[in-house]
Amino acid sequence: MTTGYHRKKQPELVRQQLLDVTAQVLADKCTAHLTLDLVAREAGVTKGGLLHHFPNKNALLEALCDELLRQMNDHIAEVMANDPEPTGRFSRAYLDVFSRKASEAGGTNTLYAALFAEANMRDRWRDWLEQRYRQHEDTDSALLAVIVRLAADGLWFVELIDGPKQLQDRRQELLAELNAMTRRK
Numbered sequence: 001m002t003t004g005y006h007r008k009k010q011p012e013l014v015r016q017q018l019l020d021v022t023a024q025v026l027a028d029k030c031t032a033h034l035t036l037d038l039v040a041r042e043a044g045v046t047k048g049g050l051l052h053h054f055p056n057k058n059a060l061l062e063a064l065c066d067e068l069l070r071q072m073n074d075h076i077a078e079v080m081a082n083d084p085e086p087t088g089r090f091s092r093a094y095l096d097v098f099s100r101k102a103s104e105a106g107g108t109n110t111l112y113a114a115l116f117a118e119a120n121m122r123d124r125w126r127d128w129l130e131q132r133y134r135q136h137e138d139t140d141s142a143l144l145a146v147i148v149r150l151a152a153d154g155l156w157f158v159e160l161i162d163g164p165k166q167l168q169d170r171r172q173e174l175l176a177e178l179n180a181m182t183r184r185k
Contacts, residue, residue, distance in 0.1 A: 015053045015063075017043050022064050027111040036060070058120070065121045068112070069128045072097065076132075088182030090136035091145040095178055098152040113160055144181045151178050 021043040025034050036057055040050040054060040079093035101112075116122050133140075155174070158167055167174070 011053070014043075014045060014049065018045070018050055018053055018060070019064050019067055022060055023068075023111055026064075026114045029114075034061075061118060061121060062124065065124050069124065073128075073132075085183070086139050087185070088140060088142070088145050088148075090132065090140040091148045091182045092179055094132075094149050095152045095175070095182070098156045099175055101156055140182075142185060144184050148178045148181050 018039060021039050022034065025038060025042065034057065036047060036050055036054075039060065040047045043050070050060075054063060075097045076090070076093045079096050080089050083089045083092060116125055151174075155167075155171075158164070
């Protein structure tokens with residue numbers, strides 16, 4: 001009797017690898033070019049292996065969206081943990097995380113743009129935002145805090161489209177003023 005080599009099963013590692021490959025394909029291309037065959041091939045797994053983790057393309061995209069939101073949430077929580085001032089803490093962390101995301105290499109921004117072009121992913125994003133807003137309502141419901149978060153979103157978008165040079169030249173000044181706004185009542 002012969003015994004063949006069997007790879008040790010590591011389902012969480014394979015799942016993460018599939019998500020990483022999906023993110024890379026989206027960063028390089030767009031959702032229209034994303035196929036399960038391509039993801040499986042790039043991840044070095046069979047299509048059946050991919051389907052074991054994600055029954056269809058939408059489930060794969062939803063899992064990636066959830067992973068990105070989890071990472072975003074972790075980054076915001078990390079920044080908040082290092083901020084001793086409660087008033088505006090969430091908005092400062094949101095500004096910090098989104099201004100860093102905005103200045104990242106285009107691949108990550110392209111990934112977010114591709115992912116959130118899908119209606120059901122935008123719904124997941126909106127639900128995540130609404131939950132965070134409710135969670136931090138006691139410390140971050142002031143109008144200036146809302147303006148700061150909207151400005152952070154705008155900064156991310158403007159940098160996503162490689163916006164006007166005037167904004168890039170004044171980026172640090174803009175971030176400093178927005179940060180100061182979170183401390184005003």
